[in-house]
Amino acid sequence: MNETLKKLLEANEKYAESGSFGGDVSENRRKANAAGQKPYAVVVCCSDSRVVPEALFSAGIGELFVVRTAGNVIGESELGSVEYAVHHLHVGTAVVLGHTHCGAVHAALCGETGGFAGAITRRIKETIGGETDPYRACGLNVRRGVETLKAALGEDGLTVAGAIYDIESGKVVLTE
Numbered sequence: 001m002n003e004t005l006k007k008l009l010e011a012n013e014k015y016a017e018s019g020s021f022g023g024d025v026s027e028n029r030r031k032a033n034a035a036g037q038k039p040y041a042v043v044v045c046c047s048d049s050r051v052v053p054e055a056l057f058s059a060g061i062g063e064l065f066v067v068r069t070a071g072n073v074i075g076e077s078e079l080g081s082v083e084y085a086v087h088h089l090h091v092g093t094a095v096v097l098g099h100t101h102c103g104a105v106h107a108a109l110c111g112e113t114g115g116f117a118g119a120i121t122r123r124i125k126e127t128i129g130g131e132t133d134p135y136r137a138c139g140l141n142v143r144r145g146v147e148t149l150k151a152a153l154g155e156d157g158l159t160v161a162g163a164i165y166d167i168e169s170g171k172v173v174l175t176e
Contacts, residue, residue, distance in 0.1 A: 001174075002159050004041050004093035009172065011058040016170035024060030033062035041065070042085045042094040044145060046072045050167050051099050057172075065091055071104025071141060072096055073120050074148045082149060086158050094158055096145035097172070098138040099165040105137050138164055142175050 014022060040063060043053040047068045054064055065085040067078050074082075074096070085091040098105075107117070108124035109132065127144045128137040142162040149160045162175035 001161075002093060004159070005095070005161055005174070008041060008057045008095065009174070012056055012170075012172040015056055015058050016172075019170065021055045022058035023054050023063065026060075029061045037062045037065070037089060039063055039065040039085065039089060039091055040093070042067065042082050042091050043097055044069075044072055044074060044078060044082065044094065044149070045097040045165075046070060046099055046102055046104065048099060048103065050101075051097070051165060053097065056165060056170070065089060070117065070120050071102060071108070071124050072098055072145055073104070073123050073141075074145045075123075079148070079152050082158075083153060086153055086156050092157060092159060094149055094153075094160045096142050096149065096160070096162045097165055098142040098145075098163070098175075100135065100138065100167050102134075102138055102141075105134060105141060109134060109137060135164075139175050146176070 042065045044067045045051050045053055047070045053066050067081045069078055082094055104120055105124055108121040113122045124141050128140045131137045146160050146162040163172050164175055165172045
């Protein structure tokens with residue numbers, strides 16, 4: 001495990017134990033980052049309002065480059081965002097972060113594939129196949145995101161890890 005992943009997991013442990021946010025969002029921090037950003041990690045996560053990567057990892061302004069999409073599904077736009085972080089901001093570590101009680105995974109499990117969100121749920125359903133357990137389905141969905149990032153950007157020196165956030169406990173665990 002690289003140092004960035006250790007840092008994220010240690011910060012999450014503190015968050016899960018205390019329930020408090022330790023990131024610096026002060027005026028000084030805003031001003032210090034006004035001219036540019038130097039995040040130490042990319043987090044690709046779900047748009048779910050209960051998932052707040054900066055809080056989970058006690059990160060402040062300028063520390064995480066967060067890409068959010070329902071079900072943490074990674075398509076061209078998300079790949080482009082991660083690629084930007086890798087090539088322009090020199091970020092070397094990415095985490096694909098799924099979570100318990102994910103509405104997009106639930107919708108895929110229930111066969112809800114209509115509307116614009118159908119593009120997301122169909123992709124998740126394709127990924128999870130016949131899996132019926134929500135936690136295992138979440139893990140399969142995370143694994144696909146990890147594989148997608150590794151295939152697209154792994155040769156650029158990007159370290160990619162998968163993780164699942166437990167909404168109830170506040171803990172993040174690596175999936176691989």
